[in-house]
Amino acid sequence: MKIDFTKSENELIPAIIQDNSTKNVLMLGYMNQEAIDKTLATNKVTFFSRSKNRLWTKGEESGHFLELVSIKNDCDNDTLLIRVNPIGPTCHTGSDTCWQETNNEEFGFITKLESIIKNRKENADSEKSYVASLFAKGINKIAQKVGEEAVEVVIEAKDENNDLFLSESADLLFHYLILLQAKGFQLNDVVTILKNREK
Structure with missing residues (x-):
């Protein structure tokens, strides 16, 4: 070097x-x-x-x-x-970074989307927000919606229309993020398990 x-x-x-x-x-x-x-x-x-x-x-x-x-x-x-x-916090003040920020792993737009879902869950009117309405209907409805979207992804995967396949994949991911929050988790919790499996 x-x-x-x-x-x-x-x-x-x-x-x-x-x-x-x-x-x-x-x-x-x-x-x-x-x-x-x-x-x-x-x-x-x-x-x-x-x-x-x-x-x-x-x-x-x-x-x-x-x-x-x-x-x-x-x-x-x-x-x-x-x-x-x-190993532990980096800053002498006890903060994760010397800019007093939390050293969390972020996933770009996905992290932003998780924040939007959380905000709609906690603050939005269920009559005006699709996300809030799903949370209001409960875990069974959210899980059912994830199942429906997963089936649609499988169907489109067997076809030749890549636009539809990607659109259904986006729907599945979106509803899965909602399901994670309904269970009290975020994508990072799943990523942590995948990282542990890599070892």
Whole structure:
């Protein structure tokens, strides 16, 4: 790995720390060659602390280590992206990240859709909202709707109309997300089980 320390003062370069699983940015630190070497040797992320003026392994006092997964340098060879598995919170304040954010795994639009479903469940008028009306009818109706959509996906899978197949697949996923929330869960709970099976 070629790193250009000449562009920075004191031969320190920024190191962006990213959770390997959630892809969230956890913190920013600075490293010199010695810190990089120690990180690679121990598989625990070590920085050069500008305030302590020495090498500092994240978690050396708290036990909240950053277990190394990978190190990449950027196109200019003067910034590092370090993917980690964090052991406990990253920030010294006790927060998951140094931006006081929760380090939850998100799924882009699906996470937004889950939030909309939750809002409709809790706040919408069942006479005006389809989602609220399903929750009002109860778990049996929601489960029945998921079953109906699953059958329609199977039927369209045997046909040649890809547009209909994708449309029915979207309906199935949408109603499955509703069913998950009716049972008190979210997609991340299912993903966690799949990850455990991978091991």
